[in-house]
Amino acid sequence: MTVHTTVGQDPDSNDVVILLEMQHREIRRRMDAVLEETGKAREKAFRRFVHLLAVHETAEEEIVHPYVRKAGEKKGDQTVADRLREEEAAKRALRELEDERCDSEEFEPKFRELRAAVLAHAEAEEAEEFPLVRSMADAARLQYMSKALRAAEMVAPTRPHPGTESAAGNLLLGPFAAIADRTREVVRMALGH
Numbered sequence: 001m002t003v004h005t006t007v008g009q010d011p012d013s014n015d016v017v018i019l020l021e022m023q024h025r026e027i028r029r030r031m032d033a034v035l036e037e038t039g040k041a042r043e044k045a046f047r048r049f050v051h052l053l054a055v056h057e058t059a060e061e062e063i064v065h066p067y068v069r070k071a072g073e074k075k076g077d078q079t080v081a082d083r084l085r086e087e088e089a090a091k092r093a094l095r096e097l098e099d100e101r102c103d104s105e106e107f108e109p110k111f112r113e114l115r116a117a118v119l120a121h122a123e124a125e126e127a128e129e130f131p132l133v134r135s136m137a138d139a140a141r142l143q144y145m146s147k148a149l150r151a152a153e154m155v156a157p158t159r160p161h162p163g164t165e166s167a168a169g170n171l172l173l174g175p176f177a178a179i180a181d182r183t184r185e186v187v188r189m190a191l192g193h
């Protein structure tokens with residue numbers, strides 16, 4: 001792993017870009033798990049993916065995009081506009097999938113399409129947006145943003161869905177919109193808004 005000497009002693013926990021890239025990898029793993037599973041296990045894997053995607057994209061919308069838009073001037077503006085368009089398209093596709101049963105015939109092709117879009121979006125962020133963050137933000141800023149992202153990671157939905165607990169029994173998984181709302185609140189509080 002790359003060590004970023006500009007950030008505190010523990011780069012994994014202090015550097016918002018490293019954390020976001022770790023979440024990208026976890027999102028990919030959770031999407032792969034959806035395709036590997038069937039029946040109830042697929043349903044559970046799908047909810048786990050939805051939860052992380054909601055937390056991740058909302059945190060980016062609240063923490064990263066506004067910073068890049070402000071600090072990155074014209075180039076930042078364009079990059080953020082492109083990323084927001086991709087995120088909106090993914091959310092639309094996800095809303096459709098949430099209405100679908102995981103064992104229906106339509107689910108898998110739609111999910112594969114969403115997976116490709118989510119991966120392309122993450123790649124674009126890593127290629128275009130995160131380097132801007134890296135070049136503009138000092139250690140204090142990276143840390144400030146990472147704290148808000150950590151707070152977002154702790155979000156558990158306020159409206160549990162019966163029967164969707166994880167094996168550990170403590171991870172209650174709700175619909176995308178509810179998780180996104182809760183994440184937004186938590187992140188704004190962490191940022192001091």
Ligand SMILES: [Fe+2]
Nearest residue numbers: 057060087125
């Ligand atoms: Fe994103």
Ligand SMILES: [Fe+2]
Nearest residue numbers: 056060122125
């Ligand atoms: Fe992302």
